[in-house]
Amino acid sequence: xxxxxxxxxxxxxxxxxxxxxxxxxxxxxxxxxxxxxxxxxxxxxxxxxxxxxxxxxxxxxxxxxxxxxxxxxxxxxxxxxxxxxxxxxxxxxxxxxxxxxxxxxxxxxxxxxxxxxxxxxxxxxxx
Numbered sequence: 001x002x003x004x005x006x007x008x009x010x011x012x013x014x015x016x017x018x019x020x021x022x023x024x025x026x027x028x029x030x031x032x033x034x035x036x037x038x039x040x041x042x043x044x045x046x047x048x049x050x051x052x053x054x055x056x057x058x059x060x061x062x063x064x065x066x067x068x069x070x071x072x073x074x075x076x077x078x079x080x081x082x083x084x085x086x087x088x089x090x091x092x093x094x095x096x097x098x099x100x101x102x103x104x105x106x107x108x109x110x111x112x113x114x115x116x117x118x119x120x121x122x123x124x125x126x127x
Contacts, residue, residue, distance in 0.1 A: 001026050001027070001116075002024060002025070002026045002027035002032070002098055002115075002116040003024070003025045003026045003116075004022055004023070004024050004096050004097075004098060004116055004117060004118035004119075005022065005023045005025075005118060005119065006020065006021070006022050006094065006095055006096055006118035006119060006120055006121040007020070007021050007022075007023075007121055008020040008021050008121055009093075009094060009121030009122045009123045009124075010122075010123070010124070011124045011126065012086055012123070012124070012125055013125070013126070013127050014086060014087060014088060014125055014126075014127055015085060015086065016086050016125070017082070017083060017084045017085075017086065018083045018086065018123060019080060019081065019082050019083070020036070020080065020081040020083065020094055020096075020121060020123075021078055021079070021080055022034070022036075022078065022079040022080075022096030022118050023076075023077060023078050024077045024078070024079070024098065025077065027098075027100075027116075029072075029074055029077040029078075030053060030054075030074040031053050031100065032053055032098045032099060032100055032116075033050065033051070033052050033053050033098070033099045033101070033102050033103055033108070034050070034051050034070075034072060034079045034096060034097065034098055034099075035047060035048070035049060035050040035051075035096070035097045035099075035108060035114065036048040036049045036050075036070060036079075036081045036094055036095070036096055036097075037094070037095055037096075037097050037111055037114075038090075038092035038093065038094045038095070038123075039092055039093050039095075039120075040089075040091060040092040041091070041092075043092075045111045046061070046063075046092070047061060047108070047109040047110075047111065048060070048061055048063075048064055048068065048081070048094070049061065049064065049068055049070040049081065050070070050103070050108040050109075051070045051071070051072055051079070052102060053102065054074075055071065055072045055074065058070050058071075059105065059108060061109075063089075064083075064090075067083065067084050067085045067086075068081060068082065068083050068084070069081070069082040069084075070082075079096050081094065083123070086123075086125045087125060088125050088126060089125075090123060090125050091123060091124050091125050091126070092122075092123060093120040093121065093122050093123075094120060094121055094122075094123055095117055095118045095119070095120040095121075096117070096118040097111070097114035097116065097117050097118070098114060098115065098116040098117075099113050099114050099115065100115065101113075
């Protein structure tokens with residue numbers, strides 16, 4: 001079984017930056033596709049970004065495109081999300097999610113596509 005541990009959240013002012021990390025264990029990290037998903041207070045899960053197993057292809061939701069960057073270091077079994085120009089509406093619990101299958105552009109946005117999940121890390125953007 002794969003285990004995912006998220007970290008890096010915190011309180012940041014609007015316009016600030018944070019970098020989230022997700023460390024994987026228990027499964028060959030280099031073969032899984034990964035996403036970041038978030039849940040704002042009182043709202044449902046929202047897909048944020050996706051990266052394929054090799055790290056050569058990345059995808060973003062319109063709400064974060066140009067501000068967030070997803071990356072991975074397969075040698076360190078770690079997924080990252082660099083978040084810049086943060087806005088109050090980015091406030092949410094962020095979690096990484098893993099799929100053992102490579103996903104289409106439609107399927108990667110569906111939370112049911114992911115079998116393994118991190119515990120989540122809180123990001124709060126406020127002045």
